[in-house]
Amino acid sequence: MTANGSLNEKLKGLLSHRVLLVSLVILALLAFLYFSRGTSIILTILIQVTIFSIITMSLNLESGYSGIPQFGRVAAVIAGAFAVGAIPGRIMAGFMGLPSGAEYTADTVNFRVVPEINALLASNWLIALGFLIMCLVFAGAAGALIGWLISRPAIRLKEGYLGISMLAIGDFLMWVGHNWTLLVGGSVPANVPDPFRLFGTARFSVIVPVFFVIAVLIFIYLNKLTQSPFGRNLRMLRDNDLSANAAGLNIVKVRTQSLVIGATIAAIGGGLYVIYTGSVAAIGLTRLTFTFWPWAYMMLGGIGSNVGVFLGVFLLTILRTMIIIFRSQWFGFLMAVGIDPLWLEYTLLGAVIIIVILFLPHGLVPEKIEPMLPKNRVKKVLASRV
Amino acid sequence: MTPWLASGLIYASGLALTAGSITLLYIVTRTFNFAVASMATIGFYVTYTGVTLYGGLPYQYYPAVLIIGAITGVICYFGLNRPLLNRKAAETTLMMSTLGYDLILLSMIQMYADFLTYTYKLFPRRVTMSLFDFEIYGERAATFILPAIAIGSLLLLHLFLTKTKFGIAMRATIENPVLAGASGINSDRVYLVSWIISGGMAALGGSFMSMAITGTPVMGMYTIPLMFAGAILGGLGSIYGGILGGLVIGLTEFAGVFLLSKYLGPWVLGYRMGIPLFIMAATLLVFPRGLSGIPLAKIIRNYYAGSRRGAGA
Numbered sequence: 001m002t003a004n005g006s007l008n009e010k011l012k013g014l015l016s017h018r019v020l021l022v023s024l025v026i027l028a029l030l031a032f033l034y035f036s037r038g039t040s041i042i043l044t045i046l047i048q049v050t051i052f053s054i055i056t057m058s059l060n061l062e063s064g065y066s067g068i069p070q071f072g073r074v075a076a077v078i079a080g081a082f083a084v085g086a087i088p089g090r091i092m093a094g095f096m097g098l099p100s101g102a103e104y105t106a107d108t109v110n111f112r113v114v115p116e117i118n119a120l121l122a123s124n125w126l127i128a129l130g131f132l133i134m135c136l137v138f139a140g141a142a143g144a145l146i147g148w149l150i151s152r153p154a155i156r157l158k159e160g161y162l163g164i165s166m167l168a169i170g171d172f173l174m175w176v177g178h179n180w181t182l183l184v185g186g187s188v189p190a191n192v193p194d195p196f197r198l199f200g201t202a203r204f205s206v207i208v209p210v211f212f213v214i215a216v217l218i219f220i221y222l223n224k225l226t227q228s229p230f231g232r233n234l235r236m237l238r239d240n241d242l243s244a245n246a247a248g249l250n251i252v253k254v255r256t257q258s259l260v261i262g263a264t265i266a267a268i269g270g271g272l273y274v275i276y277t278g279s280v281a282a283i284g285l286t287r288l289t290f291t292f293w294p295w296a297y298m299m300l301g302g303i304g305s306n307v308g309v310f311l312g313v314f315l316l317t318i319l320r321t322m323i324i325i326f327r328s329q330w331f332g333f334l335m336a337v338g339i340d341p342l343w344l345e346y347t348l349l350g351a352v353i354i355i356v357i358l359f360l361p362h363g364l365v366p367e368k369i370e371p372m373l374p375k376n377r378v379k380k381v382l383a384s385r386v
Numbered sequence: 387m388t389p390w391l392a393s394g395l396i397y398a399s400g401l402a403l404t405a406g407s408i409t410l411l412y413i414v415t416r417t418f419n420f421a422v423a424s425m426a427t428i429g430f431y432v433t434y435t436g437v438t439l440y441g442g443l444p445y446q447y448y449p450a451v452l453i454i455g456a457i458t459g460v461i462c463y464f465g466l467n468r469p470l471l472n473r474k475a476a477e478t479t480l481m482m483s484t485l486g487y488d489l490i491l492l493s494m495i496q497m498y499a500d501f502l503t504y505t506y507k508l509f510p511r512r513v514t515m516s517l518f519d520f521e522i523y524g525e526r527a528a529t530f531i532l533p534a535i536a537i538g539s540l541l542l543l544h545l546f547l548t549k550t551k552f553g554i555a556m557r558a559t560i561e562n563p564v565l566a567g568a569s570g571i572n573s574d575r576v577y578l579v580s581w582i583i584s585g586g587m588a589a590l591g592g593s594f595m596s597m598a599i600t601g602t603p604v605m606g607m608y609t610i611p612l613m614f615a616g617a618i619l620g621g622l623g624s625i626y627g628g629i630l631g632g633l634v635i636g637l638t639e640f641a642g643v644f645l646l647s648k649y650l651g652p653w654v655l656g657y658r659m660g661i662p663l664f665i666m667a668a669t670l671l672v673f674p675r676g677l678s679g680i681p682l683a684k685i686i687r688n689y690y691a692g693s694r695r696g697a698g699a
Contacts, residue, residue, distance in 0.1 A: 156674070340497075
């Protein structure tokens with residue numbers, strides 16, 4: 001018993017050691033970037049980290065905890081992005097007596113309507129806050145809807161079939177957004193009213209803490225959720241769905257719940273992304289950026305561990321950014337033969353996926369089996385029993 | 387021949403080969419091969435490079451396409467698939483590993499396109515391969531040649547699987563790997579050969595498809611949902627089912643777009659991807675095991691039995 005305990009503690013020590021080490025590497029890279037390029041690059045990285053950690057945490061709930069091969073993460077992100085692009089702006093325009101119907105997203109109208117809404121949002125912080133909350137609510141609702149729709153076939157299909165179907169749904173949604181001008185402007189991206197307009201040039205330094213708070217709230221929620229009996233059901237389903245069924249678990253219901261919750265969170269991430277960029281370019285919402293990168297983040301960080309996911313997102317985002325900003329300095333030999341070093345981003349993505357699968361199957365921070373209650377509470381309960 | 391049918395036939399025979407490649411690999415190794423996307427694009431770029439740098443017709447570079455496709459398959463097998471199969475990795479892990487390989491290949495293709503632009507002053511990012519084609523009876527030659535090549539290579543594959551000793555061993559491994567191993571069949575070699583065949587098929591399919599659609603570095607990436615749709619429509623049970631599924635998906639896409647845009651207007655063109663996906667969903671609702679799962683013999687027998695009964699009454 002004691003040997004087991006000390007082994008456990010040793011493992012735990014090693015684990016926190018790893019987290020510490022990765023955090024140090026991240027901090028060192030951040031410091032390096034700060035001293036070589038200044039604050040703006042740090043802000044960009046931080047915004048991307050918050051948005052993508054929200055999306056990746058939702059992926060982790062569905063794929064890491066529930067074992068659903070979610071290759072269509074982009075579908076929920078797109079739902080959130082389109083909802084934010086299409087609905088709250090129209091509502092604001094309707095209240096202000098501006099064109100708010102089908103013509104709102106037309107390229108000749110949109111660029112005149114949105115600045116007027118922006119002017120109103122910049123005048124009053126209460127309206128801006130209300131607008132932000134409205135955006136998040138609509139994004140979440142759209143995500144829940146699309147998650148529910150996707151979960152219908154998810155009951156029938158198995159592993160690979162399901163992953164491929166979800167991938168196809170995500171691609172199809174992207175083409176719908178690209179062609180249907182009524183929704184978000186089609187090939188001419190519709191602008192999104194900016195709730196952070198009243199901060200002027202300090203916009204990004206306000207976005208970072210706001211998004212960070214949202215991400216932390218989602219992190220806490222997901223941690224509570226996965227430690228609850230519901231989270232245990234998910235893990236049981238992932239590890240052996242037959243035995244879960246035999247134990248009386250309603251597989252269909254649990255899978256549907258997991259997909260709906262995950263899609264809601266991912267859609268909030270998509271909505272935040274659109275608010276940050278200020279326009280909805282449907283063709284930019286690709287499965288490469290919003291499905292495959294989150295998968296790489298999750299696999300590097302550790303499937304089934306939200307802290308790991310955060311570290312994975314942070315590390316890879318920094319590496320991606322470094323390829324972009326140092327491309328002429330470090331990869332001059334490629335540019336000499338006319339090759340754009342930006343493609344190395346794909347190489348990095350592919351290499352990370354392969355290396356993690358082959359050599360680091362559990363990721364940087366492996367999943368921890370946590371007791372439902374803290375240790376002292378368990379001891380108390382045991383003591384009261386005796 | 388109407389233009390949509392000509393392009394549709396070319397495109398569908400390409401899609402049939404890629405869908406067949408996915409199906410073959412799935413039934414042998416349980417791997418959903420994402421890398422088919424980049425293998426297909428590689429096939430297109432091999433023909434493009436040959437035609438622009440060395441001249442001639444696209445068809446004479448197909449042997450090179452097959453070889454390079456097979457090499458990409460072999461690299462993936464030894465570098466990635468074999469260790470994972472030995473480890474008995476989950477289906478999702480196998481799928482993700484080919485995705486990683488696909489992304490590396492994609493980055494290489496993009497770099498190669500940059501290299502061609504810079505060194506040879508070509509325009510490899512938007513290519514209409516049919517410009518390099520010649521005409522037979524007022525039609526593009528590809529309309530006749532490509533389906534013929536597709537059918538020919540399928541016949542070869544069929545003969546290989548049914549008449550040669552190794553092909554029979556391969557089918558035995560597909561049916562029951564444990565039993566095949568017990569009777570002395572080297573499953574390792576079977577996996578290797580299936581990667582070679584499916585790599586060649588995928589690359590050839592890609593170079594076929596580029597004769598019907600615009601060739602771009604992301605050509606494979608945009609069409610991979612359709613390749614998978616073809617494979618799933620076929621039921622992932624037999625190679626022939628996958629090939630048939632790819633054919634159906636390719637033809638319905640072109641026919642559907644042609645008909646719908648005639649009656650509804652040109653806006654349909656943007657949603658062309660929805661048509662084959664809808665066909666797939668509809669078929670799977672009726673036949674959950676895909677085209678190869680349709681009990682054709684039973685249906686025919688029932689039909690004759692029914693008509694006989696009808697005649698008797």
